[in-house]
Amino acid sequence: MMPMLDVAIIGAGLSGLSLAEKLLPHKPNISVFEARDRCGGRVLSASGPTQDFTADLGPTWLWPSDQPRIAALAERLGLTLFPQWDRGQSLYQVQADALPATYIDTQTHADARRIAGGCQQLIDGLLQGIPERILQLEHRLLTLSDQGSHVDLTFATDSSVITIQARQVVLAAPPRLLASNITFKPALAPGLLSLMQDTPTWMAGHAKAVLVYEQPFWRQKGYSGKAISAYPSAVLAEVYDACLDNDHTAALFGFFGLPAEIRQQYRDSLPALIVRQMVGLFGPDAANPLSVVIQDWSQEAFTATAEDRMPVFTHPVYGHRSLQLDHWQDKLYFCGTETASRSGGYLEGALDASDRVFTALTL
Protein backbone atom coordinates (compact mmCIF):
# COMPACT_ATOMS: atom_id res chain seq x y z
CA MET A 1 0.00 0.00 0.00
CA MET A 2 1.21 3.51 -0.84
CA PRO A 3 2.44 5.36 2.33
CA MET A 4 0.08 8.07 3.62
CA LEU A 5 0.18 11.16 1.40
CA ASP A 6 0.22 14.70 2.71
CA VAL A 7 -2.11 15.78 -0.11
CA ALA A 8 -4.08 13.78 -2.68
CA ILE A 9 -5.17 15.93 -5.63
CA ILE A 10 -8.05 14.50 -7.66
CA GLY A 11 -7.99 15.63 -11.30
CA ALA A 12 -5.08 16.42 -13.63
CA GLY A 13 -6.80 19.30 -15.40
CA LEU A 14 -5.39 22.83 -15.31
CA SER A 15 -6.50 23.46 -11.71
CA GLY A 16 -5.09 20.18 -10.33
CA LEU A 17 -1.79 20.37 -12.20
CA SER A 18 -1.17 24.02 -11.41
CA LEU A 19 -1.85 23.28 -7.73
CA ALA A 20 0.54 20.31 -7.82
CA GLU A 21 3.28 22.40 -9.42
CA LYS A 22 2.93 25.12 -6.77
CA LEU A 23 2.68 22.69 -3.83
CA LEU A 24 5.60 20.43 -4.70
CA PRO A 25 8.39 22.66 -3.30
CA HIS A 26 6.44 22.93 -0.01
CA LYS A 27 4.95 19.43 0.21
CA PRO A 28 6.83 16.83 -1.85
CA ASN A 29 4.66 13.96 -0.53
CA ILE A 30 1.68 14.53 -2.83
CA SER A 31 0.03 12.66 -5.72
CA VAL A 32 -2.34 13.64 -8.51
CA PHE A 33 -4.98 11.03 -9.37
CA GLU A 34 -6.61 11.24 -12.79
CA ALA A 35 -9.48 9.10 -14.11
CA ARG A 36 -8.54 9.50 -17.78
CA ASP A 37 -5.45 8.07 -19.46
CA ARG A 38 -4.28 11.61 -20.24
CA CYS A 39 -3.76 14.90 -18.43
CA GLY A 40 -5.53 18.16 -19.28
CA GLY A 41 -9.22 17.48 -18.60
CA ARG A 42 -11.20 19.96 -20.67
CA VAL A 43 -7.95 21.23 -22.24
CA LEU A 44 -7.44 19.07 -25.33
CA SER A 45 -5.60 19.77 -28.57
CA ALA A 46 -5.44 17.32 -31.48
CA SER A 47 -2.72 17.14 -34.14
CA GLY A 48 -3.03 16.59 -37.90
CA PRO A 49 -4.03 16.04 -40.60
CA THR A 50 -1.19 18.24 -41.88
CA GLN A 51 2.21 18.50 -40.27
CA ASP A 52 2.31 20.96 -37.37
CA PHE A 53 -1.44 21.55 -37.30
CA THR A 54 -3.06 21.54 -33.88
CA ALA A 55 -6.76 22.02 -33.26
CA ASP A 56 -8.11 23.14 -29.90
CA LEU A 57 -11.03 20.83 -29.13
CA GLY A 58 -11.61 22.38 -25.70
CA PRO A 59 -10.61 25.95 -24.81
CA THR A 60 -9.29 28.23 -27.55
CA TRP A 61 -9.09 31.75 -26.17
CA LEU A 62 -7.38 33.68 -23.39
CA TRP A 63 -8.01 37.33 -22.61
CA PRO A 64 -4.62 38.40 -21.19
CA SER A 65 -5.69 42.03 -20.68
CA ASP A 66 -8.25 40.86 -18.12
CA GLN A 67 -6.80 37.51 -16.99
CA PRO A 68 -3.51 38.08 -15.15
CA ARG A 69 -2.96 34.50 -13.98
CA ILE A 70 -3.25 32.73 -17.32
CA ALA A 71 -1.32 35.55 -18.99
CA ALA A 72 1.51 35.11 -16.47
CA LEU A 73 1.51 31.31 -16.85
CA ALA A 74 1.67 31.53 -20.66
CA GLU A 75 4.54 33.99 -20.37
CA ARG A 76 6.43 31.89 -17.80
CA LEU A 77 6.10 28.83 -20.05
CA GLY A 78 7.41 30.86 -22.99
CA LEU A 79 4.25 30.34 -25.08
CA THR A 80 3.52 32.47 -28.12
CA LEU A 81 0.13 34.17 -28.18
CA PHE A 82 -1.52 35.53 -31.31
CA PRO A 83 -4.80 37.37 -31.87
CA GLN A 84 -7.95 35.60 -33.02
CA TRP A 85 -8.36 36.40 -36.72
CA ASP A 86 -11.49 38.43 -37.36
CA ARG A 87 -10.55 40.70 -40.25
CA GLY A 88 -13.04 40.83 -43.09
CA GLN A 89 -16.75 40.30 -43.45
CA SER A 90 -18.64 38.12 -41.02
CA LEU A 91 -21.76 36.18 -42.01
CA TYR A 92 -25.20 35.92 -40.48
CA GLN A 93 -27.71 33.37 -41.72
CA VAL A 94 -31.32 33.11 -40.56
CA GLN A 95 -32.45 30.17 -42.73
CA ALA A 96 -30.57 27.15 -44.04
CA ASP A 97 -31.25 27.97 -47.68
CA ALA A 98 -31.07 31.78 -47.37
CA LEU A 99 -28.04 33.72 -48.59
CA PRO A 100 -26.09 34.86 -45.53
CA ALA A 101 -26.00 38.57 -44.76
CA THR A 102 -22.58 40.16 -44.27
CA TYR A 103 -21.43 42.53 -41.55
CA ILE A 104 -18.18 43.79 -40.07
CA ASP A 105 -17.42 42.74 -36.49
CA THR A 106 -14.12 43.67 -34.90
CA GLN A 107 -15.35 43.63 -31.31
CA THR A 108 -16.14 39.96 -30.54
CA HIS A 109 -12.50 39.04 -30.30
CA ALA A 110 -10.97 42.40 -29.60
CA ASP A 111 -8.65 41.06 -26.89
CA ALA A 112 -8.89 37.31 -27.42
CA ARG A 113 -5.59 35.50 -27.93
CA ARG A 114 -4.80 31.96 -29.04
CA ILE A 115 -1.78 29.89 -28.09
CA ALA A 116 0.55 28.84 -30.91
CA GLY A 117 0.62 25.05 -30.86
CA GLY A 118 -2.69 24.90 -29.00
CA CYS A 119 -3.89 25.24 -25.40
CA GLN A 120 -2.40 21.83 -24.62
CA GLN A 121 0.91 23.71 -24.39
CA LEU A 122 -0.28 24.97 -20.98
CA ILE A 123 -0.64 21.40 -19.73
CA ASP A 124 2.58 20.16 -21.35
CA GLY A 125 4.42 23.13 -19.84
CA LEU A 126 3.11 22.43 -16.32
CA LEU A 127 4.00 18.74 -16.68
CA GLN A 128 7.65 19.72 -17.20
CA GLY A 129 7.71 20.77 -13.54
CA ILE A 130 5.87 17.72 -12.17
CA PRO A 131 7.75 14.42 -11.72
CA GLU A 132 6.02 11.47 -13.36
CA ARG A 133 6.04 9.50 -10.07
CA ILE A 134 3.36 11.73 -8.56
CA LEU A 135 0.94 11.30 -11.51
CA GLN A 136 -1.46 8.37 -11.24
CA LEU A 137 -3.42 8.12 -14.50
CA GLU A 138 -6.46 5.86 -14.87
CA HIS A 139 -7.27 6.19 -11.18
CA ARG A 140 -10.98 7.01 -10.90
CA LEU A 141 -11.98 8.21 -7.43
CA LEU A 142 -14.95 6.27 -6.08
CA THR A 143 -15.24 7.09 -2.35
CA LEU A 144 -13.86 9.45 0.26
CA SER A 145 -14.12 8.47 3.88
CA ASP A 146 -13.28 10.82 6.75
CA GLN A 147 -11.20 8.89 9.29
CA GLY A 148 -10.61 11.80 11.69
CA SER A 149 -6.83 12.07 11.37
CA HIS A 150 -6.85 11.40 7.60
CA VAL A 151 -9.07 10.49 4.64
CA ASP A 152 -9.35 7.06 3.00
CA LEU A 153 -9.75 7.24 -0.77
CA THR A 154 -10.80 4.33 -2.97
CA PHE A 155 -10.03 4.30 -6.67
CA ALA A 156 -10.96 2.09 -9.58
CA THR A 157 -7.85 1.36 -11.65
CA ASP A 158 -7.73 -0.72 -14.85
CA SER A 159 -7.34 -3.92 -12.85
CA SER A 160 -8.63 -3.44 -9.30
CA VAL A 161 -10.05 -1.19 -6.58
CA ILE A 162 -7.37 0.25 -4.31
CA THR A 163 -7.41 2.30 -1.10
CA ILE A 164 -5.04 5.19 -0.41
CA GLN A 165 -4.72 7.39 2.66
CA ALA A 166 -4.07 11.14 2.66
CA ARG A 167 -3.98 13.84 5.33
CA GLN A 168 -5.70 16.29 2.96
CA VAL A 169 -7.69 15.85 -0.25
CA VAL A 170 -8.23 18.42 -2.99
CA LEU A 171 -11.05 17.81 -5.48
CA ALA A 172 -9.84 19.55 -8.66
CA ALA A 173 -12.82 18.50 -10.78
CA PRO A 174 -16.28 19.94 -11.54
CA PRO A 175 -18.52 19.99 -8.42
CA ARG A 176 -21.56 18.60 -10.30
CA LEU A 177 -19.54 15.63 -11.54
CA LEU A 178 -18.21 14.95 -8.04
CA ALA A 179 -21.73 15.08 -6.57
CA SER A 180 -22.86 12.44 -9.10
CA ASN A 181 -19.89 10.09 -8.99
CA ILE A 182 -18.27 10.16 -5.55
CA THR A 183 -19.60 8.61 -2.34
CA PHE A 184 -18.72 10.77 0.67
CA LYS A 185 -18.60 9.06 4.09
CA PRO A 186 -20.10 10.65 6.12
CA ALA A 187 -22.46 12.10 3.52
CA LEU A 188 -21.97 15.78 2.76
CA ALA A 189 -24.57 18.15 4.17
CA PRO A 190 -27.66 18.12 1.89
CA GLY A 191 -27.27 21.87 1.20
CA LEU A 192 -23.68 21.42 0.01
CA LEU A 193 -24.57 18.41 -2.14
CA SER A 194 -27.45 20.23 -3.85
CA LEU A 195 -25.21 23.28 -4.41
CA MET A 196 -22.72 20.97 -6.16
CA GLN A 197 -25.48 19.39 -8.27
CA ASP A 198 -26.83 22.83 -9.20
CA THR A 199 -23.42 24.14 -10.34
CA PRO A 200 -23.30 23.65 -14.14
CA THR A 201 -19.97 22.48 -15.51
CA TRP A 202 -18.87 25.18 -17.93
CA MET A 203 -19.12 24.06 -21.59
CA ALA A 204 -19.79 20.43 -20.57
CA GLY A 205 -22.90 20.21 -22.76
CA HIS A 206 -21.16 21.65 -25.81
CA ALA A 207 -19.41 20.11 -28.79
CA LYS A 208 -16.91 21.51 -31.27
CA ALA A 209 -16.06 20.70 -34.88
CA VAL A 210 -12.78 21.61 -36.59
CA LEU A 211 -12.53 21.60 -40.39
CA VAL A 212 -9.05 21.64 -41.91
CA TYR A 213 -8.60 22.95 -45.48
CA GLU A 214 -5.70 23.31 -47.85
CA GLN A 215 -6.30 27.04 -48.30
CA PRO A 216 -7.94 29.74 -46.17
CA PHE A 217 -10.31 30.45 -49.08
CA TRP A 218 -12.61 32.54 -46.87
CA ARG A 219 -9.78 34.96 -46.06
CA GLN A 220 -8.93 35.15 -49.77
CA LYS A 221 -12.56 36.14 -50.47
CA GLY A 222 -12.53 38.82 -47.77
CA TYR A 223 -14.44 36.84 -45.11
CA SER A 224 -13.32 36.73 -41.49
CA GLY A 225 -14.40 33.10 -41.06
CA LYS A 226 -16.94 34.12 -38.44
CA ALA A 227 -20.47 32.98 -39.22
CA ILE A 228 -23.57 32.89 -37.06
CA SER A 229 -26.32 30.48 -38.11
CA ALA A 230 -29.41 31.55 -36.18
CA TYR A 231 -31.96 28.90 -37.11
CA PRO A 232 -32.98 25.85 -35.05
CA SER A 233 -31.73 23.14 -37.42
CA ALA A 234 -28.27 24.70 -37.85
CA VAL A 235 -25.66 22.04 -37.06
CA LEU A 236 -23.05 24.62 -36.07
CA ALA A 237 -24.39 27.78 -34.42
CA GLU A 238 -21.12 29.79 -34.50
CA VAL A 239 -18.09 29.37 -36.75
CA TYR A 240 -14.68 31.04 -36.44
CA ASP A 241 -11.33 31.09 -38.16
CA ALA A 242 -8.97 28.50 -36.65
CA CYS A 243 -5.90 28.93 -38.88
CA LEU A 244 -2.50 28.67 -37.31
CA ASP A 245 -0.42 31.82 -37.07
CA ASN A 246 2.14 30.46 -39.57
CA ASP A 247 0.09 30.42 -42.80
CA HIS A 248 0.75 26.70 -43.29
CA THR A 249 -2.63 25.28 -42.43
CA ALA A 250 -6.13 26.65 -42.87
CA ALA A 251 -8.99 25.72 -40.56
CA LEU A 252 -12.41 26.76 -39.33
CA PHE A 253 -13.98 25.69 -36.07
CA GLY A 254 -17.53 25.81 -34.86
CA PHE A 255 -19.66 25.30 -31.78
CA PHE A 256 -22.63 23.02 -32.34
CA GLY A 257 -26.13 24.45 -32.24
CA LEU A 258 -27.79 21.01 -32.17
CA PRO A 259 -28.44 19.76 -28.63
CA ALA A 260 -26.58 16.72 -27.29
CA GLU A 261 -29.37 14.18 -27.86
CA ILE A 262 -29.82 15.18 -31.51
CA ARG A 263 -26.05 15.09 -32.02
CA GLN A 264 -26.02 11.49 -30.83
CA GLN A 265 -28.98 10.55 -33.00
CA TYR A 266 -27.31 11.93 -36.16
CA ARG A 267 -23.73 11.15 -35.07
CA ASP A 268 -22.67 9.38 -38.27
CA SER A 269 -24.11 12.05 -40.55
CA LEU A 270 -22.66 15.06 -38.71
CA PRO A 271 -19.47 15.52 -40.81
CA ALA A 272 -21.46 15.58 -44.08
CA LEU A 273 -24.11 17.90 -42.59
CA ILE A 274 -21.40 20.27 -41.37
CA VAL A 275 -19.69 20.40 -44.75
CA ARG A 276 -23.05 21.13 -46.41
CA GLN A 277 -23.61 23.98 -43.97
CA MET A 278 -20.12 25.40 -44.68
CA VAL A 279 -20.81 25.31 -48.43
CA GLY A 280 -24.06 27.24 -47.80
CA LEU A 281 -22.08 29.85 -45.86
CA PHE A 282 -18.74 30.16 -47.64
CA GLY A 283 -19.47 28.69 -51.10
CA PRO A 284 -18.25 25.62 -53.03
CA ASP A 285 -14.62 26.05 -51.89
CA ALA A 286 -15.77 24.68 -48.53
CA ALA A 287 -16.85 21.34 -50.02
CA ASN A 288 -13.62 19.36 -49.60
CA PRO A 289 -12.02 19.68 -46.17
CA LEU A 290 -8.93 17.57 -45.51
CA SER A 291 -10.54 16.51 -42.25
CA VAL A 292 -13.50 17.16 -39.97
CA VAL A 293 -12.83 16.49 -36.28
CA ILE A 294 -15.71 16.46 -33.81
CA GLN A 295 -15.33 16.58 -30.03
CA ASP A 296 -18.56 16.15 -28.08
CA TRP A 297 -17.95 17.03 -24.42
CA SER A 298 -21.44 15.95 -23.38
CA GLN A 299 -20.36 12.34 -24.00
CA GLU A 300 -17.24 12.59 -21.82
CA ALA A 301 -17.92 10.70 -18.58
CA PHE A 302 -15.18 12.64 -16.73
CA THR A 303 -16.54 16.04 -17.71
CA ALA A 304 -20.31 15.91 -18.14
CA THR A 305 -23.30 14.40 -16.34
CA ALA A 306 -26.73 13.82 -17.89
CA GLU A 307 -27.81 17.22 -16.47
CA ASP A 308 -25.09 18.96 -18.47
CA ARG A 309 -26.52 17.73 -21.77
CA MET A 310 -28.78 20.78 -21.83
CA PRO A 311 -26.15 23.44 -22.61
CA VAL A 312 -25.89 26.63 -20.59
CA PHE A 313 -25.75 29.66 -22.87
CA THR A 314 -25.31 32.41 -20.29
CA HIS A 315 -22.35 32.40 -17.96
CA PRO A 316 -23.38 31.03 -14.51
CA VAL A 317 -22.33 32.73 -11.29
CA TYR A 318 -19.50 30.61 -9.91
CA GLY A 319 -17.42 30.61 -6.73
CA HIS A 320 -20.02 29.91 -4.03
CA ARG A 321 -18.55 30.45 -0.58
CA SER A 322 -19.30 26.89 0.58
CA LEU A 323 -17.13 25.52 -2.23
CA GLN A 324 -14.27 27.78 -1.15
CA LEU A 325 -14.22 26.71 2.51
CA ASP A 326 -12.49 23.66 3.90
CA HIS A 327 -14.63 20.67 4.92
CA TRP A 328 -14.02 17.75 7.27
CA GLN A 329 -11.88 19.99 9.55
CA ASP A 330 -9.30 21.15 7.02
CA LYS A 331 -9.07 17.78 5.26
CA LEU A 332 -11.23 18.39 2.18
CA TYR A 333 -11.02 21.20 -0.40
CA PHE A 334 -12.71 22.00 -3.74
CA CYS A 335 -10.52 23.38 -6.52
CA GLY A 336 -12.06 23.30 -10.03
CA THR A 337 -12.64 26.42 -12.12
CA GLU A 338 -16.31 26.35 -11.05
CA THR A 339 -15.19 27.18 -7.49
CA ALA A 340 -13.24 30.32 -8.48
CA SER A 341 -14.30 33.73 -7.23
CA ARG A 342 -12.97 35.39 -10.39
CA SER A 343 -13.31 34.17 -14.00
CA GLY A 344 -15.06 30.94 -12.86
CA GLY A 345 -15.55 28.54 -15.77
CA TYR A 346 -12.49 29.83 -17.64
CA LEU A 347 -8.84 28.76 -17.66
CA GLU A 348 -8.15 31.85 -15.54
CA GLY A 349 -10.68 30.55 -12.99
CA ALA A 350 -8.86 27.21 -12.75
CA LEU A 351 -5.71 29.12 -11.74
CA ASP A 352 -7.64 31.42 -9.38
CA ALA A 353 -9.03 28.31 -7.62
CA SER A 354 -5.63 26.61 -7.36
CA ASP A 355 -4.09 29.80 -5.91
CA ARG A 356 -6.82 29.87 -3.25
CA VAL A 357 -6.26 26.22 -2.28
CA PHE A 358 -2.47 26.61 -2.37
CA THR A 359 -2.73 29.47 0.15
CA ALA A 360 -5.04 27.45 2.39
CA LEU A 361 -2.75 24.39 2.36
CA THR A 362 0.48 26.27 3.03
CA LEU A 363 -0.68 28.78 5.67
Ligand SMILES: Cc1cc2nc3c(=O)[nH]c(=O)nc-3n(C[C@H](O)[C@H](O)[C@H](O)COP(=O)(O)OP(=O)(O)OC[C@H]3O[C@@H](n4cnc5c(N)ncnc54)[C@H](O)[C@@H]3O)c2cc1C
Ligand atom coordinates in the same frame (compact mmCIF):
# COMPACT_ATOMS: atom_id res chain seq x y z
C1 LIG B 1 -15.57 23.20 -25.64
C2 LIG B 1 -14.92 24.05 -24.57
C3 LIG B 1 -14.50 25.33 -24.86
C4 LIG B 1 -13.91 26.13 -23.89
N1 LIG B 1 -13.43 27.36 -24.25
C5 LIG B 1 -12.73 28.09 -23.35
C6 LIG B 1 -12.02 29.25 -23.76
O1 LIG B 1 -12.00 29.60 -24.97
N2 LIG B 1 -11.34 29.97 -22.81
C7 LIG B 1 -11.33 29.57 -21.49
O2 LIG B 1 -10.70 30.27 -20.67
N3 LIG B 1 -11.96 28.43 -21.08
C8 LIG B 1 -12.64 27.68 -21.97
N4 LIG B 1 -13.21 26.49 -21.59
C9 LIG B 1 -13.17 26.12 -20.15
C10 LIG B 1 -11.82 25.52 -19.71
O3 LIG B 1 -11.55 24.39 -20.50
C11 LIG B 1 -11.92 25.15 -18.24
O4 LIG B 1 -12.12 26.33 -17.47
C12 LIG B 1 -10.68 24.47 -17.64
O5 LIG B 1 -10.07 23.59 -18.53
C13 LIG B 1 -11.11 23.78 -16.34
O6 LIG B 1 -10.01 23.16 -15.70
P1 LIG B 1 -10.28 22.35 -14.35
O7 LIG B 1 -8.99 21.79 -13.92
O8 LIG B 1 -11.02 23.20 -13.37
O9 LIG B 1 -11.31 21.18 -14.75
P2 LIG B 1 -11.16 19.97 -15.79
O10 LIG B 1 -10.34 20.38 -16.94
O11 LIG B 1 -12.54 19.48 -16.04
O12 LIG B 1 -10.32 18.88 -14.99
C14 LIG B 1 -10.90 17.98 -14.08
C15 LIG B 1 -10.12 16.67 -14.14
O13 LIG B 1 -10.67 15.78 -13.17
C16 LIG B 1 -10.71 14.47 -13.74
N5 LIG B 1 -11.72 13.69 -13.03
C17 LIG B 1 -13.07 13.82 -13.07
N6 LIG B 1 -13.66 12.90 -12.27
C18 LIG B 1 -12.65 12.20 -11.69
C19 LIG B 1 -12.62 11.12 -10.77
N7 LIG B 1 -13.75 10.56 -10.26
N8 LIG B 1 -11.42 10.62 -10.38
C20 LIG B 1 -10.25 11.15 -10.87
N9 LIG B 1 -10.23 12.17 -11.76
C21 LIG B 1 -11.42 12.70 -12.16
C22 LIG B 1 -11.08 14.73 -15.19
O14 LIG B 1 -10.77 13.65 -16.04
C23 LIG B 1 -10.25 15.96 -15.49
O15 LIG B 1 -8.97 15.65 -16.01
C24 LIG B 1 -13.78 25.65 -22.55
C25 LIG B 1 -14.19 24.35 -22.25
C26 LIG B 1 -14.75 23.55 -23.24
C27 LIG B 1 -15.16 22.12 -22.91
